[in-house]
Amino acid sequence: MNIVRFAPSPTGRIHIGNGRAAILNWLFALKTNGQFILRYDDTDTARSTQEFADGIKTDVEWLGITPHRVEWQSKRFDRYDEVAADLRARGLIYACYETADELDRRRKRQQARGLPPIYDRASLKLTAEELAVFQAEGRKPHWRFKLANAPVDWVDMIRGPVHIDTATLSDPVLIREDGTYLYTLPSVIDDVDMAVTHVIRGEDHVVNTAVQIEITRAIGGVVPAYGHYSMLLGSDGKGLSKRIGSLSIQSLRESGLESMAVVSHAALLGTSDNIHPCTDIQELVDGFDLAKLSRAPARFDEAELAGLNAKLLHMTPWSAVKDRLNFGDEAFWLAVRGNIEKLDDAKFWDDVIQQDLKMDVALEDVDFIAKARELVPQEPWDQTTWKVWTEAIKAATDRKGKALFMPLRQVLTGQDHGPELAALLPLIGRQRVLDRMGLI
Numbered sequence: 001m002n003i004v005r006f007a008p009s010p011t012g013r014i015h016i017g018n019g020r021a022a023i024l025n026w027l028f029a030l031k032t033n034g035q036f037i038l039r040y041d042d043t044d045t046a047r048s049t050q051e052f053a054d055g056i057k058t059d060v061e062w063l064g065i066t067p068h069r070v071e072w073q074s075k076r077f078d079r080y081d082e083v084a085a086d087l088r089a090r091g092l093i094y095a096c097y098e099t100a101d102e103l104d105r106r107r108k109r110q111q112a113r114g115l116p117p118i119y120d121r122a123s124l125k126l127t128a129e130e131l132a133v134f135q136a137e138g139r140k141p142h143w144r145f146k147l148a149n150a151p152v153d154w155v156d157m158i159r160g161p162v163h164i165d166t167a168t169l170s171d172p173v174l175i176r177e178d179g180t181y182l183y184t185l186p187s188v189i190d191d192v193d194m195a196v197t198h199v200i201r202g203e204d205h206v207v208n209t210a211v212q213i214e215i216t217r218a219i220g221g222v223v224p225a226y227g228h229y230s231m232l233l234g235s236d237g238k239g240l241s242k243r244i245g246s247l248s249i250q251s252l253r254e255s256g257l258e259s260m261a262v263v264s265h266a267a268l269l270g271t272s273d274n275i276h277p278c279t280d281i282q283e284l285v286d287g288f289d290l291a292k293l294s295r296a297p298a299r300f301d302e303a304e305l306a307g308l309n310a311k312l313l314h315m316t317p318w319s320a321v322k323d324r325l326n327f328g329d330e331a332f333w334l335a336v337r338g339n340i341e342k343l344d345d346a347k348f349w350d351d352v353i354q355q356d357l358k359m360d361v362a363l364e365d366v367d368f369i370a371k372a373r374e375l376v377p378q379e380p381w382d383q384t385t386w387k388v389w390t391e392a393i394k395a396a397t398d399r400k401g402k403a404l405f406m407p408l409r410q411v412l413t414g415q416d417h418g419p420e421l422a423a424l425l426p427l428i429g430r431q432r433v434l435d436r437m438g439l440i
């Protein structure tokens with residue numbers, strides 16, 4: 001069985017980029033009858049909070065994702081310690097005593113000499129005396145993984161064949177001076193222990209993957225399949241990081257967007273499929289294929305998402321919204337859904353229908369409106385009433401087209417644009433129509 005994971009750090013809320021990771025993994029799981037793990041990468045206990053974790057849970061649920069399992073890295077430190085001890089014993093991780101300043105100076109010297117800024121493994125060459133000095137000074141080591149300095153190749157599910165020679169990389173630090181773990185090692189241990197079969201994540205992790213494949217082999221794990229999708233850029237072609245707050249899933253939700261609009265957008269962005277609204281996740285599952293994801297960066301445009309949201313609402317049936325609206329009925333919804341961008345906008349049209357409205361009528365329309373009022377049909381009214389009425393008005397006045405419809409729309413709704421009057425008229429009802437057209 002396929003097992004995927006979405007691994008956010010609860011050091012903040014997730015944004016549309018993380019949301020996309022969650023959705024792509026979720027679609028992959030649904031498509032292949034696999035399992036989806038929500039894994040909190042909370043090894044940074046100082047910055048991770050329960051509140052952020054709860055918020056992420058809410059966000060994930062709002063996106064329609066129901067994880068099969070939830071895991072916390074903070075509950076697995078014993079396991080990480082055990083693996084680290086084994087790697088240490090086998091000489092695969094080694095103690096380093098350089099301070100951040102020393103490393104920085106060394107990198108600058110290398111760069112000045114035109115050399116790549118790769119860690120030179122100086123700590124491996126320390127003599128017993130030098131080590132004793134550091135220990136006497138109370139310096140605590142950080143721990144690096146000793147890369148094999150060999151090619152790592154994999155066939156990426158999105159990028160195709162990838163080749164990285166780890167000789168071009170610095171040995172990664174896995175454990176800090178204070179004993180805390182960086183992301184790299186716990187992630188590998190979890191992927192192995194949780195039998196993750198497919199790792200689908202952003203291309204900012206491609207180099208990590210080469211390192212993590214080496215570590216996976218070092219701990220005797222099965223290397224999962226990897227797929228790295230391209231990053232999201234803003235519509236201006238720049239990274240999203242500056243606007244990340246406004247692009248959190250929380251703020252998209254609070255701005256009144258439909259979750260399926262966000263899901264459709266995130267799922268189809270950067271694929272060969274047209275971005276279109278899907279009311280049902282199954283449609284996205286049916287069309288899902290990682291091979292459709294482009295290697296070029298995808299552009300995220302809030303205006304496009306807003307348009308998609310409107311399109312989605314325009315095709316949403318009453319049954320899907322009725323529990324979220326405490327007003328209206330099916331006829332109301334079918335009348336107004338084509339004229340709203342967000343669900344909350346429906347309230348505006350409910351008010352238009354219900355309100356006491358008295359519009360000023362332009363002088364040249366006064367007689368016309370009075371005549372039209374005389375011709376208001378008797379009830380019962382239905383969708384055909386508008387046509388019957390306006391045909392009668394046309395016959396009785398010299399008006400047609402816009403000159404006929406616009407003054408009626410204005411006096412009946414107070415608006416220049418809006419839903420079809422044929423649909424609105426029965427909702428407004430005869431009495432309100434007479435009232436709105438009276439006393440002029």
Ligand code: GLU
Pocket residue numbers: 007008009041183187200201205
């Ligand atoms: N916590 C990592 C991140 O958010 C997870 C990356 C991964 O999927 O391995 O970047």
